Amino acid sequence: MPALAATDSERINEMQRQIDGLRNEIHQVTEMAHRSGHGAGLPLHGFMDIGFSLNTQGDPVANPPGFYLGSLSLYLSPDFGDNVKSLVEPHFEATSQGATSTDIERLQIGYTFSDAATVWGGRFHTPYGYWNTAFHHGAQMQASVFRPRFLDFEDEGGVLPAHTVGLWGTGKFRTDSGRFTYDVFIGNGHTITGAANLGNPASQTLGILDPNNSGDRDHSAIAGLNAGYEFSGNMSGLRLAIHGLSGNIDTETPTKFYETGLNVTGGSAVYVTNDWEVMSEYYRFADKDKTDATGTHNSWAGYMQVGVIYNDLTPYVRLEKAMLNQKDIYFSSQENGQSYSRQALGLRYNLNPNTAMKLELLNSRFLPDAARTALAYRSLHVQYSIGF
Amino acid sequence: MNSTLSRFWFCLALTLLSCPSATAGDVVVISNSEITVSPDEVADIYTGEKQFSGSTQLIPVDNAALQEGFLSAFMQMDTVKYNRLWTRKLFRDGLARPSMKSGDVAVSAYVRRTPGAIGYVSTIPPGVKVIQIISVQ
Numbered sequence: 296m297p298a299l300a301a302t303d304s305e306r307i308n309e310m311q312r313q314i315d316g317l318r319n320e321i322h323q324v325t326e327m328a329h330r331s332g333h334g335a336g337l338p339l340h341g342f343m344d345i346g347f348s349l350n351t352q353g354d355p356v357a358n359p360p361g362f363y364l365g366s367l368s369l370y371l372s373p374d375f376g377d378n379v380k381s382l383v384e385p386h387f388e389a390t391s392q393g394a395t396s397t398d399i400e401r402l403q404i405g406y407t408f409s410d411a412a413t414v415w416g417g418r419f420h421t422p423y424g425y426w427n428t429a430f431h432h433g434a435q436m437q438a439s440v441f442r443p444r445f446l447d448f449e450d451e452g453g454v455l456p457a458h459t460v461g462l463w464g465t466g467k468f469r470t471d472s473g474r475f476t477y478d479v480f481i482g483n484g485h486t487i488t489g490a491a492n493l494g495n496p497a498s499q500t501l502g503i504l505d506p507n508n509s510g511d512r513d514h515s516a517i518a519g520l521n522a523g524y525e526f527s528g529n530m531s532g533l534r535l536a537i538h539g540l541s542g543n544i545d546t547e548t549p550t551k552f553y554e555t556g557l558n559v560t561g562g563s564a565v566y567v568t569n570d571w572e573v574m575s576e577y578y579r580f581a582d583k584d585k586t587d588a589t590g591t592h593n594s595w596a597g598y599m600q601v602g603v604i605y606n607d608l609t610p611y612v613r614l615e616k617a618m619l620n621q622k623d624i625y626f627s628s629q630e631n632g633q634s635y636s637r638q639a640l641g642l643r644y645n646l647n648p649n650t651a652m653k654l655e656l657l658n659s660r661f662l663p664d665a666a667r668t669a670l671a672y673r674s675l676h677v678q679y680s681i682g683f
Numbered sequence: 684m685n686s687t688l689s690r691f692w693f694c695l696a697l698t699l700l701s702c703p704s705a706t707a708g709d710v711v712v713i714s715n716s717e718i719t720v721s722p723d724e725v726a727d728i729y730t731g732e733k734q735f736s737g738s739t740q741l742i743p744v745d746n747a748a749l750q751e752g753f754l755s756a757f758m759q760m761d762t763v764k765y766n767r768l769w770t771r772k773l774f775r776d777g778l779a780r781p782s783m784k785s786g787d788v789a790v791s792a793y794v795r796r797t798p799g800a801i802g803y804v805s806t807i808p809p810g811v812k813v814i815q816i817i818s819v820q
Contacts, residue, residue, distance in 0.1 A: 340773065340774070342774075370773070370774055372773055372777045372778075372779070374779040378740065380776075380777040380778075382776075382777035403777070405777065407734060407735075409735050409738075410732070410733055410734055410735050428775065429771075429775070431775065433774055436770075436771060469727070469733075474732070569760075569764070648763045648766060648767060682770060
């Protein structure tokens, strides 16, 4: 009997070992299935909008009235289930000439070290102010039909380098009364392309900013920071921040090459709660002419938008203004570099959580300068936008 | 013998009293036993503001049966605002929204076996850490 007992004991121990082994294998298989589940399949999300416009400008080529296609912005964000992140945003839109343009607006691969540090590489939205990294290309996300004009994307009216190809570090630190946030970035310096015969109003062609996706061909980097504080408690929803960016921007023409030292400083104040959406940003330019040594030229731009949220209705008003010095080749060589002021009055209505109908009235006034003519018009815009 | 029995009942009573317990209408926030999360970090985790506990990545999961009460009690928001917040998080930061589990059993099993997982249930399951119990009535 004792011998049998010993055998039973050994058998029981052996079975226990096998059960432990099986249990361990099941745990590992479950974990693997869980991990692989993160990468299995890739949900497709995006934003899309269409619209209708009327205006008093009377120039059917430059500002055509009627129905229009807005944009289709897709975003892919594979979940690797660990510290690696990526984000791709292909974007399709109809140009004012009626053609369809395709762009990879964002292509980012990142690594999160902790809550305080994520590093992204690739093409990203330059982290200045608030709007550029809050709403991206998703019209459905923002209350208004349009972005403030000077903050628009490079090919849609903006005068700032909205996209950067390079490295971006971002993070947040928790404090007792809120969160300190930061963004630092460095990337390829932008080039203003497509300009010709500058200074000759009769024959000049103006250019737009190009973020140099395929390499910094003129070896002129751009760098910047955005540091802010997000309040919590009684002041929850308030965010105050300062930003700055600096770098060399080259303007290429067939006959001459211009170099400008772009220096931008400014700040933003944002108050977003369940009932209010108040946003303001200010940008001051002190750009140095590095080609003809005409000195440093100062300009500024800013906006303030106030929206009140009543359930699904958000009426809003926005004032924006840009005083852009035309002695600064950075502005005078850009198609969108004309000084202007604009007032917007609008109403957004959420048909459901993913669909918004918007109505916006704009009063725009563009100031004359040596190479551009004055222009004033009013316009009405209706936009139907979805997110999915 | 009587002394031993008395000691046993005393210890049992002490253990039960020192354990957190949930009653009907409560939402119990739980985490995997390998991480430590404080109650005031729960809202940050469910808004994607806090992603790590030490070097462990946090994986919040939602409970379909309790989501409304949880969002109201812990986050002071409804499901529409919560979904909108995560759409923005996904679009801005490339963060995945918390996966939705069907109920207490699925949440408890997932949290128990997944390092970094955090969830909420209506009764305290074994093998997990209790972060906070809050009444949603």
